[in-house]
Amino acid sequence: MDDSISGSDLYRNVIKSLNAAGEVININPVALERLKTPRRSIIVSVPVRMDDDTVKIFPGYRVQHNQTLGPFKGGLRYHPSVNLSEVAALSALMTFKNSLLQLPLGGAKGGVAVDPTKLSKTELEGLTRRFTTELGPFIGSDKDIPAPDVGTDSQTMAWMLDTYSSEFGYAQTGVVTGKPVEIGGSLGRDAATGLGVVYISEKALATKGRQLEGTTFAIQGFGKVGMHAAIEAFKLKAKVVAVSDISGGIFNPEGLNIDELVRYVHENGVVKDYPQAQNITNEELLALEVDILAPCALDGAIDSNNVDSVKAKIIVEGANGPVTINANRVLYEKGIMVVPDILANGGGVVVSYFEWVQDLVWLFWSENEVRSKLKTIMTSSFDKVWDFARREQKDMRISAMSVSLMRLEKAMKLRGHAW
Numbered sequence: 001m002d003d004s005i006s007g008s009d010l011y012r013n014v015i016k017s018l019n020a021a022g023e024v025i026n027i028n029p030v031a032l033e034r035l036k037t038p039r040r041s042i043i044v045s046v047p048v049r050m051d052d053d054t055v056k057i058f059p060g061y062r063v064q065h066n067q068t069l070g071p072f073k074g075g076l077r078y079h080p081s082v083n084l085s086e087v088a089a090l091s092a093l094m095t096f097k098n099s100l101l102q103l104p105l106g107g108a109k110g111g112v113a114v115d116p117t118k119l120s121k122t123e124l125e126g127l128t129r130r131f132t133t134e135l136g137p138f139i140g141s142d143k144d145i146p147a148p149d150v151g152t153d154s155q156t157m158a159w160m161l162d163t164y165s166s167e168f169g170y171a172q173t174g175v176v177t178g179k180p181v182e183i184g185g186s187l188g189r190d191a192a193t194g195l196g197v198v199y200i201s202e203k204a205l206a207t208k209g210r211q212l213e214g215t216t217f218a219i220q221g222f223g224k225v226g227m228h229a230a231i232e233a234f235k236l237k238a239k240v241v242a243v244s245d246i247s248g249g250i251f252n253p254e255g256l257n258i259d260e261l262v263r264y265v266h267e268n269g270v271v272k273d274y275p276q277a278q279n280i281t282n283e284e285l286l287a288l289e290v291d292i293l294a295p296c297a298l299d300g301a302i303d304s305n306n307v308d309s310v311k312a313k314i315i316v317e318g319a320n321g322p323v324t325i326n327a328n329r330v331l332y333e334k335g336i337m338v339v340p341d342i343l344a345n346g347g348g349v350v351v352s353y354f355e356w357v358q359d360l361v362w363l364f365w366s367e368n369e370v371r372s373k374l375k376t377i378m379t380s381s382f383d384k385v386w387d388f389a390r391r392e393q394k395d396m397r398i399s400a401m402s403v404s405l406m407r408l409e410k411a412m413k414l415r416g417h418a419w
């Protein structure tokens, strides 16, 4: 595998959409060049004592892409495919997402190349604590604030907070977000990305004169993003006809009872073989004739190979980079709206921002307050992108990137030296 920073398809896709938007807004070429390369890339090796007393060493990464607007911010991923280039691409997406959503934050991402399902809880804790120690000099509430992503969760963040705080002798709650509520987490953080996906779906439907109620959804991925998107869509009376995870998908044209399905998944671990539906493959799910298709698993789910089979009317990117640039072009030409990741899955970082603010002032908000503030940001961000897309006759991806770049370029120019 090409292990250079530009070696992954995801990185090349991010650069392509950056170039395309840069051209539309006629961005300063120095600013564009600066945004193509991360500001700092940290590579560490993480030794872990396994339960059988052997020591295994895992590669870990933290890429800090840009901090013009504020401290670096972005998730940490535990997955076997994690590599420098993928993390760099995801860190750039965080910069563009935070700028688009008007947050005072820069962009970063990190991860460890490990399959967390193959480690015991003790091994995972050892890995997380050692990874935190290695990242220690580079993170902090005013420097870089990690959060959960694929393969990590609130428990991972709790271990990080504890390890980082032990260097200080008192709790550093603002160093991570996505923590358990008991130790400074925000109400509503767990569901935030999925909620945002549904708020954005509602806005996208409204552009076509449609409402959420009765709308059909297919959701790929039933993790932190996909499951909460399904729960919220079901609550708002949309018809979730199909969901999937790594084990495969399930389909019921009458709509799935998501509350029952969540109970089934808690007992069985996967969606497969859920009695009230038929099993389908992930590929079949992506080809279903639905109003909204929300890919909420990993990047590259819809590419040149399968784009022609997509029959959804609207695609809402719950995951980061699930539709490749080539597939995006084909869908746009067919009149299928693709709401891009930096807008569609921004709910997570918005509530992470709320969590960080609450930790800094030690004043906590109710879940309703969190949800209503989240909805305001998601809907106003959608409106900005939609207005740009109509005015300039561009697709939603280029439009979202353009709106984001305009704010970033202005801030970079004001700071001057940051170029």
Ligand code: NAD
Pocket (backbone or CB within 6 Å): 148, 149, 150, 151, 152, 193, 220, 221, 222, 223, 224, 225, 226, 244, 245, 246, 247, 282, 296, 297, 298, 299, 318, 319, 320, 321, 345, 346, 348, 349
């Ligand atoms: P997660 O680990 O909680 O869930 C991932 C889900 O995808 C699981 O159901 C898993 O079984 C499924 N999956 C994995 N590989 C698959 C495959 N090959 N085919 C089909 N399904 C597969 O992760 P998550 O936090 O839900 O993140 C999902 C995506 O959303 C990622 O791209 C992540 O970067 C992005 N994202 C997450 C957040 C967040 O707040 N968690 C915020 C913004 C974006």
